[in-house]
Amino acid sequence: MFILMRLPYRATIFNIAGGEPATLWKNGIASILAGGYSYAYDVAVSGDDVYVAGWAPNSSGNVYLSVATLWKNGVASPLSDGLTKAQANSVAVSGRDVYVVGYVTNSAGNSVATVWKNGVASSLSDGKANANATSIVIK
Amino acid sequence: MANFSKSSAILVFVIILFHLAGCQKDVSPSNPTIYIVGYDNLSGRQEPILWKNGIASTLSTAYADVGYTTSVALSGSDIRCRICQCCQWVFCRYLWKNGLPTSLSDGTRIVTANAVTTSGSDVYVVGDNYNTSVNMYSAILWKNGIASSLPGGNNGSSAHSVVVSGSDVYISGAMYSVINGIDTAVSTLWKNGVASSLTQSDVYPNAIAISGNDI
Numbered sequence: 001m002f003i004l005m006r007l008p009y010r011a012t013i014f015n016i017a018g019g020e021p022a023t024l025w026k027n028g029i030a031s032i033l034a035g036g037y038s039y040a041y042d043v044a045v046s047g048d049d050v051y052v053a054g055w056a057p058n059s060s061g062n063v064y065l066s067v068a069t070l071w072k073n074g075v076a077s078p079l080s081d082g083l084t085k086a087q088a089n090s091v092a093v094s095g096r097d098v099y100v101v102g103y104v105t106n107s108a109g110n111s112v113a114t115v116w117k118n119g120v121a122s123s124l125s126d127g128k129a130n131a132n133a134t135s136i137v138i139k
Numbered sequence: 140m141a142n143f144s145k146s147s148a149i150l151v152f153v154i155i156l157f158h159l160a161g162c163q164k165d166v167s168p169s170n171p172t173i174y175i176v177g178y179d180n181l182s183g184r185q186e187p188i189l190w191k192n193g194i195a196s197t198l199s200t201a202y203a204d205v206g207y208t209t210s211v212a213l214s215g216s217d218i219r220c221r222i223c224q225c226c227q228w229v230f231c232r233y234l235w236k237n238g239l240p241t242s243l244s245d246g247t248r249i250v251t252a253n254a255v256t257t258s259g260s261d262v263y264v265v266g267d268n269y270n271t272s273v274n275m276y277s278a279i280l281w282k283n284g285i286a287s288s289l290p291g292g293n294n295g296s297s298a299h300s301v302v303v304s305g306s307d308v309y310i311s312g313a314m315y316s317v318i319n320g321i322d323t324a325v326s327t328l329w330k331n332g333v334a335s336s337l338t339q340s341d342v343y344p345n346a347i348a349i350s351g352n353d354i
Contacts, residue, residue: 094171094173095171097171099173101175101177113175113177113178113179113188113190115173115175115190115193122193124175124177124179124190124193124195125179125180125195128180129179129180129185130180130185131177131178131179131180131188132177132178133175133176133177133190134176134177134178135175135176135177135211136173136174136175136176136211137174137211137212138171138172138173138174139171139172139173139174
């Protein structure tokens with residue numbers, strides 16, 4: 001007889017002073033999602049897949065030009081180009097479709113509320129003023 | 140005749156292809172309704188917004204200042220959003236149900252509602268209540284609008300996320316303690332109000348997802 005011990009999944013953000021990377025705990029075991037100072041804001045589970053939304057520094061390590069990022073089972077998919085600051089706030093899964101919401105900063109310096117469906121971005125706001133999409137649910 | 144037959148065969152083939160394409164569309168999953176909350180500036184000031192399938196609608200607010208909508212939950216046909224509104228240092232006081240606000244605070248304390256979820260007909264909101272008399276945050280669970288404090292450290296607590304599994308309510312957050320004169324945040328999971336400290340200090344659990352028996 002097997003007794004399966006299961007411990008928590010957790011997506012965490014780290015304290016600023018420590019500057020530690022975004023981490024997902026799966027069954028108590030920590031997985032580092034990104035190097036440097038980074039955030040994980042939301043976690044969703046679909047079947048055996050675990051999705052985390054957050055941000056990571058860009059390819060130059062610049063945290064001020066953060067890349068909106070979706071991690072699927074620990075593997076990062078950048079959702080923005082790292083040329084302007086962006087962030088993923090929330091993730092939801094519907095069937096085989098994965099939706100992420102957050103913002104991307106435009107050339108005018110305004111944050112544009114954005115939804116990504118399977119990695120393809122659509123703007124929710126017109127970019128004339130700051131906007132942000134913070135949470136998503138699907139019915 | 141041979142040419143006609145060939146053309147007819149191609150036509151039939153094309154018709155079948157279109158038919159199959161139509162059938163595939165019919166059997167594909169129905170289009171989901173997507174609810175997104177956040178904020179935008181549609182009328183000269185920042186306002187909380189609910190996008191339903193990409194169509195924005197403003198959640199009107201009582202105060203003419205910054206509003207953020209930061210969490211959304213569905214229960215049947217009801218849509219609940221928690222709104223963070225900065226007004227005279229009284230934050231995040233509203234839970235919205237189908238566009239109508241319900242105050243979570245008596246207005247005398249700084250209240251932050253960090254997450255909302257539903258289970259059946261019950262609505263759970265978690266957040267913090269800042270008690271100015273003792274300068275301390277206290278993690279709060281509102282179940283159907285009734286507030287209850289969660290146990291914290293000697294320097295308070297805060298709650299960031301809530302999930303419900305069966306009859307169990309799990310809340311993630313942090314307990315604050317002063318240890319050897321140093322402010323320390325201990326990441327915490329409350330199960331039905333009973334706290335268990337997680338191993339690392341100064342780590343803030345930000346979201347929980349349930350998969351089967353996992354938390």
